[in-house]
């Protein structure tokens with residue numbers, strides 16, 4: 201975890217309420233429109249509204265990870281289980297992408313410019329075994345979320361350290377977060393710490409609390 205110990209106080213209580221109400225949304229099927237759309241059929245997925253600001257969502261902990269203490273480790277079914285320091289990470293090929301954010305709480309934000317390492321370049325480095333089919337992202341705040349290797353292999357997936365030309369702020373998941381534009385934003389783990397490659401699925405924080413295992417916004421896979 202972070203250097204900073206998390207002490208549940210007023211903020212913690214407020215967040216606990218938010219988490220509980222988000223979990224209740226899954227039970228009630230809140231925000232579901234019953235519509236579906238295929239990717240590219242339209243830019244704004246069903247039930248979403250466009251925002252211009254960038255809301256912050258977390259579990260009440262925003263870990264403060266100093267760059268010289270930051271490490272990204274990779275484990276499980278890979279040939280090359282690296283432990284990357286900040287400089288190691290910056291030595292990997294750097295790319296920019298532009299993509300839209302779709303949060304399950306119904307806001308979407310267009311045209312986010314991210315900089316970092318493409319998942320495809322990262323996969324070339326760690327070399328998953330043939331039987332690696334699933335991935336779990338583990339974060340410095342204790343959060344986890346699961347995706348398939350296929351989802352992670354998409355050309356638009358990034359391990360991002362910058363947004364709009366500036367380092368990702370702590371509240372938005374800096375030093376490094378995942379960006380998976382084709383899925384609801386809860387799949388885009390902030391404060392990434394460890395990436396595990398597995399031969400079986402391992403549902404994450406929201407996935408075990410009533411949220412969909414895949415989370416495709418054009419199919420409105422909010423809960424499941």
Ligand SMILES: Nc1nc2c(c(=O)[nH]1)N[C@H]1C(S)=C(S)[C@@H](COP(=O)(O)O)O[C@H]1N2
Pocket residue numbers: 254255256257258259303304339340341343371372373385386387388389390391392
């Ligand atoms: N480590 C971590 N990653 C996380 C979360 C979190 O609580 N912890 N929340 C998820 C959710 S539910 C959303 S909507 C987005 C929010 O990212 P933002 O605060 O940058 O908008 O981060 C996702 N990644």
Ligand SMILES: [Mo]
Pocket residue numbers: 257303304305385386
């Ligand atoms: Mo979210």
